[in-house]
Amino acid sequence: MISWHNVKALFWKETIRLRRDKNTIRxxxxxxxxxxxxxxxxxxxxxxxxxxxVEDHDRTELSRRLxxxxxxxxxxxxxxxxxxxxxxxxAFQRKRASAALIIPExxxxxxxRGEPGYLQLLLNGADPLVATRAGAYITQVALRLQSSGxxxxxxKALAKTLASGRIEVRRRFWYNPxxxxxxxxxxxxxxxxxxxxxxxxxxxxxxxxxxxxxMEQLLxxxxxxxxxxxxxxxxxxxxxxxxxxxxxxxxxxxxxxxFRGNLLALLVATLPFVLASTGLGLIFSAVSRNILxxxxxxxxxxxxxxNLSDYFYPTQTMPEAIRLSSFLFPMxxxxxxxxxxxxxxxxxxxxxxxxxxxxxxFLATLAILSRVTRKTIA
Numbered sequence: 001m002i003s004w005h006n007v008k009a010l011f012w013k014e015t016i017r018l019r020r021d022k023n024t025i026r027x028x029x030x031x032x033x034x035x036x037x038x039x040x041x042x043x044x045x046x047x048x049x050x051x052x053x054v055e056d057h058d059r060t061e062l063s064r065r066l067x068x069x070x071x072x073x074x075x076x077x078x079x080x081x082x083x084x085x086x087x088x089x090x091a092f093q094r095k096r097a098s099a100a101l102i103i104p105e106x107x108x109x110x111x112x113r114g115e116p117g118y119l120q121l122l123l124n125g126a127d128p129l130v131a132t133r134a135g136a137y138i139t140q141v142a143l144r145l146q147s148s149g150x151x152x153x154x155x156k157a158l159a160k161t162l163a164s165g166r167i168e169v170r171r172r173f174w175y176n177p178x179x180x181x182x183x184x185x186x187x188x189x190x191x192x193x194x195x196x197x198x199x200x201x202x203x204x205x206x207x208x209x210x211x212x213x214x215m216e217q218l219l220x221x222x223x224x225x226x227x228x229x230x231x232x233x234x235x236x237x238x239x240x241x242x243x244x245x246x247x248x249x250x251x252x253x254x255x256x257x258x259f260r261g262n263l264l265a266l267l268v269a270t271l272p273f274v275l276a277s278t279g280l281g282l283i284f285s286a287v288s289r290n291i292l293x294x295x296x297x298x299x300x301x302x303x304x305x306x307n308l309s310d311y312f313y314p315t316q317t318m319p320e321a322i323r324l325s326s327f328l329f330p331m332x333x334x335x336x337x338x339x340x341x342x343x344x345x346x347x348x349x350x351x352x353x354x355x356x357x358x359x360x361x362f363l364a365t366l367a368i369l370s371r372v373t374r375k376t377i378a
Contacts, residue, residue: 030300047075047133049316049323053088053097054079057105066103066119069141076137088122092174093346094353095336098124099134111167119169125176126343128184130314139169175260175343183257187343188311190247191334194240194270195277195305201236202281203298204291233278240274241267248342260345269341269351272358273334279365280330286372305331333357 019025056063070076080096082088091097102120111117121138123131145167176183248266251257281298288294308315308326315326326332333354340346340354348355 047130047137047314047317050076050099050130050134050137051095051097051316052076052079052099052101052134053082053091055082055084055088055100055102058103058107060108062108062111063103066142066145067101069145070101070138073137073141076134090350092122092124092126093340093344094350095340095344098127098130099138101138116166116168119167121169121171123171123173124344125173125179126184126187126339127310127314128176128179128181130316131173132179135171139171142167142169182255183343185311186247186251186255186257188309188335188338189251190244190270191273191309191331191338192306192311193243193247194274194334195302195331197240197243198233198236198274198277199281199284199298199302200295201239202233202278203284203288203294233275233282236278236281237271237274240278241270244270251342259342261341262347265348265351266337266341269337269348269355270334272355272362273330273337276330276358276361276365279362279369283365283369283372286369301329305329308332309335311335327357330358330361333361 054067056067067079071078079101080091082091082100088097088100091100100122102122104118104120107117107119119142121135123135125131173179244267248259248263252259280301284297284301285294288297307313308318308322308329309331310326311331315323315332318326336354337351340351
């Protein structure tokens, strides 16, 4: 039999406690406001700021005009010039390009003869959403360049050249030829799982010490910040690596997903991310007064990480300020590493940017945690 009198008493007790917890109330109010702004005004599937490379073997007015017309759409960044397959491959593996436009030698000459002028368009299928949009935009520009006439064309001679032949764009998707969404999401799934484990579990570690009354005893021991971080994070590092191996092997042997890189390289590259995420969880725990507050801060951070990490939504389609702020979340770098090594077959050297960023992030968490613990002792 439920005692409604007791229920009422507990209800008021928890309500009063929640009202007094100002930080938790701020987190509760801030979450819907922030995500209404993000989903209502910033997240879009319209591809913008598309990185691409151009391999122009024709070097004519027509080829230069084609590149200029693509840039005029406002959806592409300034292209990098490459020559040869090795440079194209490096641009894809280092995530410097979502598309590669190859203009063959004799492109204009074939159109003058009334023959088809073929363009080769290579697309980075590791990100199907951006790749399909980029392919569609470039193809539309090429067809419009042929059919629209002035003012799209710079001269009557060029218009006559295009009128005599037709442009054909041959598209090919690398790494994910079928544009499978399953491969796209599974390839970066460990990033979400590791973020949840490291931040959610570590954010409760220091709070539990406070609740059990052992925080002062811990800090009074001859331990430096590095000892505390390693001692507290080692169990979560083991859990994170177990999860990474399990998911990666399941992707390969159960879902038949190709793994093009080196598994050992992936394990090495992931360590700075695991340390950085766990360090963040410990900071959230150290600055929180209770487990509820720590959970809210950790949950809030995880939601931001998932939405601004390129896992679901490409950040290059977002406003510049949001796109730059996405680099403050370590999960973005792990998604970069997982898709770079696993999908594109990149090496550790080619992944030096996200690895270095995670190392810097971990060192920053160490410095912040050291300051927080010194304040706690004081």
